[in-house]
Amino acid sequence: GAGVSQTPSNKVTEKGKYVELRCDPISGHTALYWYRQSLGQGPEFLIYFQGTGAADDSGLPNDRFFAVRPEGSVSTLKIQRTERGDSAVYLCASSAGLGASPLHFGNGTRLTVT
């Protein structure tokens, strides 16, 4: 079946611009996660949703970052006034959200801020 889909796969933007990154989770998965990964580092937790609500957004670095999941399926990560330090691979994962259900990751969106 279809896995987690992230679009775009690559995004280049200028410093100060606004970007949106999209994640389509596996159908029926109630939990959705956003991570970002810099070169040579492990994925850094940003936020996770259980259904439509953000269950834990403690990893969002500052108020320029915001994520939504209005219908409990597709999610969008929004970054305002991008900075060069925001350049990274942004990963999305989904899970059935029950007990120790495994996370299924997409291949990420590579964001480059010039």
Added chain:
Amino acid sequence: DAKTTQPNSMESNEEEPVHLPCNHSTISGTDYIHWYRQLPSQGPEYVIHGLTSNVNNRMASLAIAEDRKSSTLILHRATLRDAAVYYCILPPSGTYKYIFGTGTRLKVLA
């Protein structure tokens, strides 16, 4: 939250078994132990998880110490395709917050 400690890197010869260790001395009684791996240019993928008993699946085995303060991921016959970064993760029980550390980079030699 339980902290995990893994070696930065390991090497193995192809077709030989590999034992990847993880220390988690502050684990609580209900924390599951999860392992993920990340191949180059891909998102992480689930490998295995367990609570107390040793676990086996088609990818690997997970051996959990009796006191649960450490665990070992076992790849029975390493292949070149197993070269990846392996992460040991303990999401706090009652939450689904998976925190990745820096993992162990496994190099498989032909």
